[in-house]
Amino acid sequence: MERRGFLRASGAAGLGLALPACRPLQGLGIPVRVHQPGLVEGHRLRDGTPLPTPTRELRTGVAILGSGVAGLTAAWRLARDGHDDFLLLDGPEPDGNAAGGRFDSPSGPLLHPCGAHYLPLPSMESRGVRALLFELGVIKAEPFSEHPRFSETALVHAPDERLFFDGAWHEGLLPTEQVNAEEAGQHRRFLAEMADLTRRRGRDGLRLFCVPKALSSVDAEWRQLDALPFRDWLVARGYSAPSLHTWLDYVCRDEYGAGPEHVSAWAGLHYFAGRGGHAANAADGTVLTWPEGLAFLTRGLRARVPTARQQAGHALQVDETREGVRILCQDAAGAFLVHARRAICAMPLHVAARVVPHLRDYGFDPARHLPAQAPWLVANFLLDGFPAEPPDAPLAWDNVIHGSPGLGWVVSTHQWLRAAKPAHTVFTAYRALAGQAPAEARRQLLTLTGDELLELAAVDLKQAYGAFELWRRTRAVHITVRGHGMAIPGCGSLTNPGLTALQAADGRLLFAHADLSGYSVFEEASWWGERAARLAANS
Amino acid sequence: MHPPQNAAPPPAGNRLPDRLLILSVFIVASCGLAYELIAGALSSYLLGDSVLQFSSIIGCYLFAMGVGSHLSKYVDDRDVLARFIDIELLVGLIGGVSATLLFLLFAWMAAPFRTTLYALVFILGVLVGMEIPLVMRVLHSRQASFSELVSRVLTFDYLGALAVSLLFPLVLAPKLGLSRTGFLFGMANVAVALWTLWYYRHEIPRLRSRLTRGALVMAFLAGGLVVSEKLTHWAERGLFGDEVIFATTTPYQRIAVTRWKDDTRLHINGNLQFSSRDEHRYHEALVHPALQTLPWARSVLVLGGGDGLAVREVLRHAQVERVTLVDLDPAMTDLFTRNEYLSGLNGQALSNLRVTVINADAGQWLETHSEVFDLIIADFPDPSSFGLGKLYSVPMYRLMGKHLSARGVLVVQSTSPWFAPRSFWCIDATLREAGFHTHPYHAHVPSFGEWGFNLATRQPGYTPPTAYSVPTRYLDAETTRLMFQFPPDMQRLPVDPNHLNDQRLVHYFQQDWSNVVR
Numbered sequence A: 001m002e003r004r005g006f007l008r009a010s011g012a013a014g015l016g017l018a019l020p021a022c023r024p025l026q027g028l029g030i031p032v033r034v035h036q037p038g039l040v041e042g043h044r045l046r047d048g049t050p051l052p053t054p055t056r057e058l059r060t061g062v063a064i065l066g067s068g069v070a071g072l073t074a075a076w077r078l079a080r081d082g083h084d085d086f087l088l089l090d091g092p093e094p095d096g097n098a099a100g101g102r103f104d105s106p107s108g109p110l111l112h113p114c115g116a117h118y119l120p121l122p123s124m125e126s127r128g129v130r131a132l133l134f135e136l137g138v139i140k141a142e143p144f145s146e147h148p149r150f151s152e153t154a155l156v157h158a159p160d161e162r163l164f165f166d167g168a169w170h171e172g173l174l175p176t177e178q179v180n181a182e183e184a185g186q187h188r189r190f191l192a193e194m195a196d197l198t199r200r201r202g203r204d205g206l207r208l209f210c211v212p213k214a215l216s217s218v219d220a221e222w223r224q225l226d227a228l229p230f231r232d233w234l235v236a237r238g239y240s241a242p243s244l245h246t247w248l249d250y251v252c253r254d255e256y257g258a259g260p261e262h263v264s265a266w267a268g269l270h271y272f273a274g275r276g277g278h279a280a281n282a283a284d285g286t287v288l289t290w291p292e293g294l295a296f297l298t299r300g301l302r303a304r305v306p307t308a309r310q311q312a313g314h315a316l317q318v319d320e321t322r323e324g325v326r327i328l329c330q331d332a333a334g335a336f337l338v339h340a341r342r343a344i345c346a347m348p349l350h351v352a353a354r355v356v357p358h359l360r361d362y363g364f365d366p367a368r369h370l371p372a373q374a375p376w377l378v379a380n381f382l383l384d385g386f387p388a389e390p391p392d393a394p395l396a397w398d399n400v401i402h403g404s405p406g407l408g409w410v411v412s413t414h415q416w417l418r419a420a421k422p423a424h425t426v427f428t429a430y431r432a433l434a435g436q437a438p439a440e441a442r443r444q445l446l447t448l449t450g451d452e453l454l455e456l457a458a459v460d461l462k463q464a465y466g467a468f469e470l471w472r473r474t475r476a477v478h479i480t481v482r483g484h485g486m487a488i489p490g491c492g493s494l495t496n497p498g499l500t501a502l503q504a505a506d507g508r509l510l511f512a513h514a515d516l517s518g519y520s521v522f523e524e525a526s527w528w529g530e531r532a533a534r535l536a537a538n539s
Numbered sequence B: 001m002h003p004p005q006n007a008a009p010p011p012a013g014n015r016l017p018d019r020l021l022i023l024s025v026f027i028v029a030s031c032g033l034a035y036e037l038i039a040g041a042l043s044s045y046l047l048g049d050s051v052l053q054f055s056s057i058i059g060c061y062l063f064a065m066g067v068g069s070h071l072s073k074y075v076d077d078r079d080v081l082a083r084f085i086d087i088e089l090l091v092g093l094i095g096g097v098s099a100t101l102l103f104l105l106f107a108w109m110a111a112p113f114r115t116t117l118y119a120l121v122f123i124l125g126v127l128v129g130m131e132i133p134l135v136m137r138v139l140h141s142r143q144a145s146f147s148e149l150v151s152r153v154l155t156f157d158y159l160g161a162l163a164v165s166l167l168f169p170l171v172l173a174p175k176l177g178l179s180r181t182g183f184l185f186g187m188a189n190v191a192v193a194l195w196t197l198w199y200y201r202h203e204i205p206r207l208r209s210r211l212t213r214g215a216l217v218m219a220f221l222a223g224g225l226v227v228s229e230k231l232t233h234w235a236e237r238g239l240f241g242d243e244v245i246f247a248t249t250t251p252y253q254r255i256a257v258t259r260w261k262d263d264t265r266l267h268i269n270g271n272l273q274f275s276s277r278d279e280h281r282y283h284e285a286l287v288h289p290a291l292q293t294l295p296w297a298r299s300v301l302v303l304g305g306g307d308g309l310a311v312r313e314v315l316r317h318a319q320v321e322r323v324t325l326v327d328l329d330p331a332m333t334d335l336f337t338r339n340e341y342l343s344g345l346n347g348q349a350l351s352n353l354r355v356t357v358i359n360a361d362a363g364q365w366l367e368t369h370s371e372v373f374d375l376i377i378a379d380f381p382d383p384s385s386f387g388l389g390k391l392y393s394v395p396m397y398r399l400m401g402k403h404l405s406a407r408g409v410l411v412v413q414s415t416s417p418w419f420a421p422r423s424f425w426c427i428d429a430t431l432r433e434a435g436f437h438t439h440p441y442h443a444h445v446p447s448f449g450e451w452g453f454n455l456a457t458r459q460p461g462y463t464p465p466t467a468y469s470v471p472t473r474y475l476d477a478e479t480t481r482l483m484f485q486f487p488p489d490m491q492r493l494p495v496d497p498n499h500l501n502d503q504r505l506v507h508y509f510q511q512d513w514s515n516v517v518r
Helices: A002-021 A039-046 A069-080 A127-135 A181-199 A220-227 A230-236 A242-256 A265-273 A295-303 A349-355 A438-447 A450-457 A459-465 A467-473 A497-504 A522-538 B016-047 B050-074 B077-108 B113-140 B146-199 B207-240 B279-291 B309-315 B330-338 B340-345 B362-368 B386-392 B394-402 B421-433 B477-483 B504-516
Strands: A032-035 A056-065 A086-089 A100-105 A108-113 A118-120 A139-141 A161-165 A168-171 A287-289 A314-320 A325-331 A334-345 A373-384 A398-401 A409-411 A424-432 A474-487 A509-511 B243-249 B254-260 B263-268 B271-275 B299-304 B322-327 B355-359 B373-379 B404-413 B437-445 B449-457
Touching: A032 A450, A039 A349, A039 A474, A056 A069, A056 A314, A056 A325, A056 A522, A069 A086, A069 A127, A069 A295, A069 A522, A086 A334, A100 A295, A100 A373, A100 A424, A100 A474, A108 A373, A108 A424, A127 A139, A127 A295, A127 A522, A181 A242, A181 A265, A220 A265, A230 A242, A230 A265, A242 A265, A242 A424, A314 A334, A314 A349, A334 A522, A373 A438, A373 A450, A373 A467, A398 A459, A424 A450, A424 A459, A438 A474, A450 A459, A450 A474, A459 A467, A467 A474, A509 A522, B016 B050, B016 B077, B016 B113, B016 B146, B050 B113, B077 B113, B077 B146, B077 B207, B113 B146, B146 B207, B243 B330, B254 B330, B263 B340, B271 B279, B279 B309, B279 B373, B279 B404, B279 B437, B279 B449, B279 B477, B299 B309, B309 B322, B309 B373, B322 B330, B330 B340, B330 B355, B362 B386, B362 B394, B386 B394, B386 B504, B394 B404, B394 B421, B404 B421, B421 B437, B421 B449, B421 B504, B437 B477
Parallel strands: A032 A474, A056 A086, A056 A334, A161 A398, A334 A509, B299 B322, B299 B373, B322 B355, B373 B404
Antiparallel strands: A100 A108, A118 A287, A161 A168, A314 A325, A325 A334, A373 A424, A373 A474, A398 A409, A409 A424, B243 B254, B254 B263, B263 B271, B404 B449, B437 B449
8 A cells, every 4th residue: 555655746746847848849839728528517516606696497397407428318218208208407518438520621621539439339238329329320220239230430440459569560559479378378368258258157056257347256256356456366366468458558557547456356347247248240359340449329319318308507506395306506697406206317326426415315425436437538639641650560450569558549431431531630639638646637638738638648649740740730739628538346345335316316316327337338327218218207 | 481471463354264253163063053943843753742752952042042142251351263263173073973862873773862851951051052152252353332242143153044944954964864954054164164264263272282183083984974875874774774765753652664666664662563465474464364254244343454455355345334443642543544556555545435444542542432343353563562452352352342233243353373372373363262162373474584464253163255345366175275374383382361460462472573583
């Protein structure tokens, strides 16, 4: 604990010292736009800013508070099942972690993700996600079978991944061909063990690891892994290969916003063994992606919710009354009250902790039960042409640098049906600020200028192409800062009694957010959204 | 022992050597500019984007000259004349061979080309930048009036630049070519070195060794001048096998047209696209088996095929009212529309009133337009990259299907069923996966070898024509019948269709051809 604290402190000091020194972009004139969704609204709540007086009132059956994936899914399900007595409140960031954006490049508009950018082939149990994909034309046939047929425009096109390892690009993200026989053997053993765990079931007959997490086995033998850091599990299982650890560090940061030392072994294994989805027309492990990332899905969901049921504004306070729920909201025009029979809190839990004063009554004590949240940067680079690539390693959809603090970048135009490279493209670079304690990293983030954020976000692109080539091509940068990007499924996350309580809540307030699962993925948010819609509709 | 420079001053009033130095200034300035222009022209010619190439070459060169001027101050006063001569020899040698060296380098190894180019330009710039300051110092030690000196030297400096800036584009580049121009100016530099050496022979240390070196460099450059023509031809043959009569680099590809006797060939990125001797076989086979069976066809879409040769064959069918050609590269369609000789090959097809030429990416154009055609001809380059592979994918064929009238036909150039059998049958499988009935066929095109096509229809049933209503040189009833038969050694292979998520075709293609080229 002490050592970790020291490392964090020194990491933070390093960050603090290094940043003020580098401001290379101020002379280059590249426009950098920084977007911090929900920051102002969230911090007003945190700082206890006096609540405004409402000037108008709305009434509805079910109020859905927040329009990320969980809120949108709840609204879509209600609308699909023929309900129209509900109201979807946008919240401060419509589409949440599945938001997208666009650049108007000289050669036309270019869509890009501002958050999550892909969806793995859904598990058999993710029926709601499969139904959505079928409705959106992403699944073409047999949506609930073992091997649905997916639209080829959404299946990631070849070449899908490449890794910069030992000075050169290689296919795939795990450098099995590039390391010695001993390390390569460990890679193969690890993958075989994960494949085995994907198939295994607990004593209760349920899959050991399942997406949605709620359908995983509760077999105590396996649940114990919630108490063990993933890295310790790896070491105990004899996985010592540095290349494997570097890769898993990347995987954990990419999926959970923190490295294997902070993530529980249960969560680490869940990533590999939880889905096991197949496709009739693609190999296992293929992913679905769109130029705008998962904003393709949120756009599809939103289009299926009548606009009359959508309401701008965000919730400031939620109270339960004798008749139902009273929600104080605010939009650009001022404050208003929403009276509803029931409300679905489809907001992140650190926000719910401020908006729902009596959250403790539901068994959730924010001081004890709120999971740590990883801060993220998503940086979109509008490029004029493509940087030069070595002829034998063409640009892939996902490009990762082995051992980098960055998480690589994806190419927004990769799925275009074009023979020639388009005149302009967008590279989306990801970085979870995992090198220091999340709260400390957030404090740092608040002090950084656009150029300093850019330095953090461009680390991989600069290493791959060199600063000159990168800035020569870059026309604009759009950085999305997600201070509370996602819950980290650390040790104890699975047995967190606060989360368990909110998962089971069935009172006037229902909860729906990926935070209930302890980590942020589309299928979990969708699962809780669907559950809340089902319960709300039954009342 | 070095004789001190002032030991034997030239007799007063003898102005000849100084006039000689002024003449040297004129020549040195000419050479300096010439190397800069050669580097700029060569890089524009080989790399494209002439504004960028010229600007960056000139910038690098001028900067290097600045470095050279700065470095000149470190030359000791006693060594000025000797250093000037050494530098002249060096400039002559490096500048003289630069164009030929770069061309050879580009022909065989593209990778270090830019690095070498800029390194050469920088070294030349540094050396040339030292020349004028050294000349001025030589003259200054002999002449009293500094103002007159500066004025005379700079006047001849700029006059030399003017002379070359006019001579280079008007006479030297077109008549001599870049390589020989380089050698010629190199020899001029060495000549300056040699006569300066001779006139100041009493002041120069180690005269004999310098004279020998000068003579050797001169002989080397003269030799280069004689063989450079052969060398560049050799380099071009290294690239294409024949003499290049036209070459350009566009944002999309490198286009080169070569000619040997009556055989004109088009290469894209080094790959042969057609030979004028037998292209009629390829294009007749591509167009007529389909179009002859569509007497009702009014509209035809040609994708790729910017050389207009497929369009030429389509236009032979009088029933066709409009032909739309969609090709990515405007440089390609412009070349085959405007160039007198090349547009002669396609019979001015691209200027025909029935033809509309559109420069767009085929996928983008098909996605954003809704026009329906009776015949679509996909005449794309071979699927050698992931980008090109998308043009042969299931979604692309589905997209083409949406642009096809109910009884319309799609014909796809499908690589060689002999050299690249898995690629050929993969295209066939991809078309079937996209819902078409396929009718594969092949033709023998001597410059390509055995070549394959896929004729795809929505409904089953297609009967190859037994007679043609248009004049043909290759096709007749018997040839056509044999085209649709595959002998036992070219039978269908069990291969996967080309889906975008794995692009099997690109892998098949690379494997197939790596088996051929050993």
